[in-house]
Amino acid sequence: MIKKWNVPRTDDNKAAKLAREGGISPLAAKVLVGMGIEDIGAAAEFFGQESDGSEKEWGDPFGIKDMRKACDIINETVDRGGLMCVYGDYDCDGITSTAVLTGYLENIGASVTAYINERSMGFGLNADAIKSLCDQGIELIITVDNGIAAIEEAKLCKKLGIELIVTDHHQPGDELPDCAAVVDPHRADDTSEYKDFCGCGVALKLIAAMEGGDMEIALEQYSELAAIATVADVVPLTGENRRLVKRGLRMLENTENVGLTKLIEHAGLKKPYTSTGAAFVLAPRINAAGRIASPMDALRLLMTEDDRESEDLANEICELNTRRRSFEEVITRDIMAQIEADPAKLDRRILFFSGVGWHHGVIGIVAARMVERYGRPAFLMSADSEGEELRGSARSFGKLNVFEALSACKDHLSKFGGHAGAGGFSLDFDRAAAFDSALQAYAAKVMTEPMPMVIETRGIISPSDLTEENVRGLDILEPFGECNPSPVFVVSDAVIQSVYPMSGGKHTKLSVKLGDSAYDAVMFGMKTDEFPYKQGDRVNMLASPSLNTWNGVTKVQLRAEDIRREGVNQNALIAAEDFYRRFRRGEVKEKAHLAHITPDRNALAAVYRLLSDKPVSIPALYTRLDGVNFCAYLIALDIFEEAGLAHIDRAAERVCRIAAGGKADLEITPTMKKLKNA
Secondary structure (H helix, E strand, O other): OOOEEEOOOOOHHHHHHHHHHHOOOHHHHHHHHHOOOOOHHHHHHHOOEOOOOOEOOOOOHHHOOOHHHHHHHHHHHHHOOOEEEEEEOOOHHHHHHHHHHHHHHHHOOOEEEEEEOOHHHOOOOOHHHHHHHHHOOOOEEEEEOOOOOOHHHHHHHHHHOOEEEEEOOOOOOOOOOOOOEEEOOOOOOOOOOOOOOOHHHHHHHHHHHHOOOOHHHHHHHHHHHHHHHHHHOOOOOOHHHHHHHHHHHHHHOOOOOHHHHHHHHHHOOOOOOOHHHHHHHHHHHHHHHHHHOOHHHHHHHHHOOOHHHHHHHHHHHHHHHHHHHHHHHHHHHHHHHHHHHOHHHHHOOOEEEEEEOOOOOOHHHHHHHHHHHHOOOEEEEEEOOOOOEEEEEEEOOOOOOHHHHHHHOHHHOOEEEEOOOEEEEEEEHHHHHHHHHHHHHHHHHHOOOOOOOEEEOOOEEOHHHOOHHHHHHHHHHOOOEOOEOOOOEEEEEEEEEEEEEEHHHOEEEEEEEEOOEEEEEEEOOOOHHHOOOOOOOEEEEEEEEEEEEEOOEEEEEEEEEEEEEOOOOHHHHHHHHHHHHHHHOOOOOOHHHHHHHOOOHHHHHHHHHHOOOOOEEHHHHHOOOOOOOHHHHHHHHHHHHHOOOEEEEOOOOEEEEOOOOOOOOHHHOHHHHHHHOO
């Protein structure tokens, strides 16, 4: 799968001026200019500062619609000793939101309990749960990270005499819940300045409002949990979110949260804590409880003050995370087996896989990995124990909007929801084939042009950029996350000097020469015996620079994310790969087009000479080929496989040669006949 490198044009003069005026490194200034931050005023806004360098004031929490009304109702309920419930969601954002608001309300003397749905109950307010809470004497429900779509549930609360305050960050529909207060910055009538908080960010604003608008009190007590939630929920790390995460990570270093301390210890997270560690070490463990066990376990961990209990819960949650990974591996193996049995599954515009017994709590994670791996939207489904209903999860990017796709196929579904990039759905087992057909038909209308995965880069760097001071200066751009990713650059015209195996050949380390300087470059996940380049090859790389200290010596090294031979035309490759998929689907019938992609004898010979007895990456192997278009190259591999001369592992996108017992007639292979006899 070919990814598109998006390389912005940066104005070196503007970057140099910004570096001088802002007192930042030239490389950091180059990144900011590449992000459209071209002057000192815009840079100050990015860093959360006023033009004079002082820290920017936090937005007034009372600027959010219904915030004052929510505070008044909560205070009145606290004063009269009324029972209230914080009602959260089962993901990391929802669990941390629940812990934060429940903990605060306990601290101010409220009679409060917490409730989170089990995953099997579905997202948001649940009618049975509301009735149960009513039976327990709950007078006020405050939602966190959910509730904006709870139209019918709000009516039920009113009928039962329960006051309802909704705090949420999701997009509202045409109708708002009919309740005491709806605190959601995305309301159409909301005029607050910053709106991109996660659910825990909104809960933090509510706490600040309860403290008369003092954000510092809320941050001092709960910013570490809000920081984890913010990076976990992939909301933009801009404006107040960026400042919140930066503050929270600093607080995390000396957190007084007993459970969080134990979780960090069991997870093996080391200081200094970063947004990457929060997103990929802490958040998955908090999420694991809600995915495969009970979210209340994670909530208890974040709220306990008992050392023994926190030790047990942290250990349990880390074990759940290990089980979660094993469930993902089972699903991934099943999908790989399905691809091996039916390689045409990878030729479709939308990847569509189903299984029996796949854990519903993790299929969304696997769907996201399939998107990343194959560069197409992925819809995964699992049958329930009775085999009568399928529940699914979808992930997408680009022009294929998941919610719109599900809406277009709603006649086949019993339930669905979501947004542009992700969604969930359920359907009767016997509707699966019809749903798949409808999805592919919808995709054919929407995905009329190539839709490659895009890697956003921050421009091209030269050896003069790769100084220790420059690379260290990138730290000022932390924390990294959505809308502020860790910077990746194009390193052009690098000459490979040597190739070394790492971790027994699981990863590859390169020594590359840039101009007169040499650098180490590491490619994680690239097996050394499958690396297609050799000493002396000139390549372009996508790489992130970092500093590596060994034996007291600090050097700049590169982490290579993608690599190509110098001079490759990426747009031509992307178009050719798309054309190949269309040919495999039987959509290319014009003789002129078929003639253009038919490999001749010389092309076939050139491709065959490249094949090795060891599996090699199909896209990477092509970079060693001259004079053959990418589509014809892929078709040549198909012909060799049909003739018994090659084996293609389509799931891994690798190919190897098979020793032939004699001459093979390539003209009689199905693909060659299809090309010649159209």
